[in-house]
Amino acid sequence: MKKFLKALFYVIAAVYPILVFTLLVVFKVETKVLSLCIIALAAAFFLSATGSKKTSDKKGVLDWKPLLSSGLFLAAGLFCFFTGKELFLKLYSVVISATLLVVFGSTLFLKPTIIFRFATLADKSIKGSSYEKQVELYCKKVTIVWCCFFILNGTTSGITAFSDKIFGLSLEQSRKVWAIYNGGISYVLMGLLFTVEFIIRKLVDRKMIKAYPISKFKADSRKDDYVLCYEDTWSKGNYKTWKDFLIDTAKLRKYIESTGADEFVLHCEDYWYFLCTFVALLQCKKAAYLTQNITPSFMADVRKPGMIFLTDQNIADPSAPSVADAVLIQKLVEESELPSETEFRTTPEINGEETRIFLFTSGSTGKPKAVPQRMKEFEEDNAFIISKWAGEFTNRKLLTTVSQHHIYGFLFGISLPFTLGCPFRRNRVEFPEEFEKLTDVSYILIATPAFLKRTVEVEDKLAMKNVWIFTSGGAVSEELAVQTEKVFGFCPLEVYGSTETSGIAYRQQNKDKLVWTPFANAKIWLGDDGCLRIISPYIKNPEGFATADLAEIFEDGRFLLKGRSDSIVKIEEKRISMTEVENRLLETGLVEDVKVVAMMNDVRQYLAAAVVLNAKGREQFKDTEKYLINRWFHDFLMKYFENVVIPKKWRFMDKLPVDVQGKKHKLEIMALFEEK
Template identity: 25%
Template sequence: MNKPSMRLSTLFSTPLGEAALAAPLGVRQGCLVPAQALHARVAQWTQTLRLQQGTELALYLDDSLEFACALFGAWHAGKTVWLAADLTPATLAALAGRVSLFVVPESRELSQPVLTPADLPAPSAEHLPLQPLPLQHLGVVVFTSGSSGEPQPIPKTLQMLFQELDALEQLWGPTLGEADVLGMVSHQHIYGLLFRVLWPWAAGRRLHAERHAFAEALWAAVQAQGGKAVVVASPSQLRRLPPQLERLDVAAVFCSGGPLPPDALPACERAFGCAPVEVFGSSETGGIAWRQRKGVGPWAWQPLPDVQWRVSEHGQLQLRCAHMPEPQRWVECADSVRPLGAGFELLGRMDRVVKVEGKRVSAQRVEQSLMDGGHLEEVRVLVLDHGGREELAVVAVPTAEGWAHLEREGKRDFVARLQALVATSLERVTLPKRWRFESCLPSNSQGKCTQQALQHLFDPRRPGVRVRSRQTQSVELLLDIHPRLPQFQGHFDGHPIVPGVAQLDWAQRFAHEFLALQGRFAGADAVKFQQVIRPGSAVTLHLSWQAPLLSFSFQSAAGAHASGKLRYESPGV
């Protein structure tokens, strides 16, 4: 069989026989989609996009099959695709000056023309012949995750993408066989794009339209499709697998996007019957190395087949590989490493030195010191601007014991306990001033914890929140209604209460944060405000999302406060 790179470049330009046209190339809602239908859809996208002005377009489609057809259509039309991580106003505004067209699920008001799948003309009997894709074509522009700053654009040629697929298939193709690939991560990032969309078609496997962000949905999909499956997930998803799910025997589980904690490994093996294959890389470099932690460590990271590596005199990882822009040039990464057997051990990032009031502070060292106290599961340190002054801030996930201390001692004393862990190594002016304690770190559709998401937690309008229980379409949250919340201003002097509009905003805000809320707000139904919420209250917020309705209720020891339903139109974004 040809290499994956050769197969992809000619996938939609090679005439197929009757049997090949009838063979399934995709799956949507449990139904097989034949190659003929997908070839016709790619031709539709190609013809339509050839008529559009400009060479740069932004692409965001939630359906992976439709996304793949639009992607290949754009390439055959000579376009460069900018992958939008989401459809938030900030993301769309950042792309507006870079592209001449937005391809999105539904019509919306944007500064550039908008094209949706519904805008494509009816299929014609005659399709323009499609030529093999030129490998030097600038195929996509992806963005860095934003975990260490503002997301930066990274251009990728088709050759860079396809050669990385050759390495993946060489390494794992025989193990995967013809297994279907089911994804928990989004295809709008480089990891999901390669593993969920391009690799399946490059190796002749079926591409699934749906993303299964929650474990319960993934389990149902694997059991429904029958046969072996490949799972593509993130560390944040794998470390929160519900223990009650029955075991799935899968061909492989891939994990990328950050470190997978060692204590998550037993649950993964129990759930899937195998240890996950962890892939280390970045948007800039693509995949670099892999490991599969079985038995007793230590476990070295092994380079992918086309990757060469070495350690600089300063202990930094240096790379060169076929799927980077200059294959023969050594590139120095910001990762500190040391050799371990035939591979290397990661020691942390060397670019996480921040400045606070002109003083240099190692965020990684602060995080490690806080973790050494034994009361935190995860922690992230960042710098916030507070009235023109830089302040060190901490977002932490306490252990069960940590939560007990927090509830028993109160936040002030618990913070003092943690500050004592770093006080000996930091100057007083650089000690963390801002703290948030959460049930889990925020993550995007790739499972990445971004700077923007961390900063969002310090929005003064956001009450403190702890997850009490969470399922695929519902969540129960405990809100700390702090007296300094700005929602109390003007409501009312001497008798402060949380206004009803703020409660509706919280319901929508936390549904976006913790549930897969989709669509645009279209109205409210059966909203009742039974009694006021006062400062200092501990309020439980129940949210349940069943498109197109979001049900909510606020309750506390005092009884019911509010309930109702919020309606959303045009789901699927």
């Protein structure tokens, strides 16, 4: 019975104007009799609304739609019965439009909008996706359109209800006008609005950025001919497609499963083979140790018994036990049989929470330490970048100068482009001169400050089109930011973070100066030692992560870095910041780069400085003896520091030793000053 009443509710709600017209005009039913019928319907709808739903948890759940209609019908019926006027029956359509206007309109202020709520109920993948904000904006526009429709429809319905008075029509003519609009034209307009919106939605949907993270992609996520990777320059047309990806990962999965091993060390300079091998390892639920360093001594430190070493590089010393059994990835792919359609169309599930990924970092001793990571945190970290800059990736092709074996290179060079479908270059840019040929399309560049510095030293003005630059792995100096914008036509967007924290904040110096803006998913505060503390989805410790970076946090939540706490040393009871000494040396206008380190001999602790002179410095000290150069810098620093904390040893170099990420090698610099 209840189902019948519910069905009756929807039918009557749809044909209400026609029903009223038929009873009043065709069958000549008295207004008071019709009002009694309406009251009876209201009672029936009330019963269907207050009936209980037997569930495992609760009873007596109200069905609000019939309950609302029963209230409206009851009000219309009672007014009509006591006044004898049919006007109140006709105003039902006006009340419905007004009610819907309030419901839809209120969600424009009490977000999210009702259309967005409907959309997320119908498609749960929208929440947290790369296109969530686009969908939300589109749904807001649709909600506004419906609000406008309800205003116009309600107004027109009201006019038809009073058409006898407004236009001087007879009662029967007025009834016909009201019934034709409210029972016909109104529904046609509503249907047209639904149809037009559906067509527009499909067109908008095609333009929306579709994200398929490594832990969530399926074989049919992209079309077979979708380009994921290119060689050299985009215009040369040497591409690797989605189908190539499915085939190569299937080949590698077959080998990985056949080994029976659980842990693999992965080093692969080729970004394409790296991606395929990495994904295959995760699909096989193996532990992946990513390393840039494959020297025999390093591998001897990190390889455990039973580990398999996968690489695309020829080993310099194949006789060394730690690397002698290296397996060449390209050989596996090229010599493996072509998998069947079923084999490569099958994509084993990757559970982001259960992935075992290890990145190597080193402490003050330089001994490698494997830091455990998961795709869950990587992809949560990517989510903020995607929400803010997805369009910058999808409108360009990707270049990188950094290693994918470190967190910055992996996130921006592998994970992000794969997720967004941004084609990436198969090999990283190794020399600044390579930029001169990358003028065919727009590129997004993933770089380090060190590489940008090398580039601006040898290039005047590059002809690259609409380039976008991300940089991390160190702070960009004010001078370098200006020079980079001059050479590339874009001021680099810096990302602040580390292997332990991933991305924390960003800045672009032509807008933000030296002040950092935290990522929306990061919470920061200062510890008792004045150092930055962070909580973010990436950091697994609920108490957050304590950095060694001294900072000042402003009222708006942004912050300024003030050097590292581990750069502060105490020499003869005098506390001195090595970062401050470096900054003072840069202020001379004669220094291009500098690193100050704390040294210790049998007698005392002291500072030493490794300095790279700029063109002006080289010219000023041309043919000058080294001890006089030392004295010049000593005298300059005496303006700011006591003699006891001024560097006692100096080395003047062509460049400072750095790793592939552009970070200065502290131990190598210290070795320059060690007493023999």
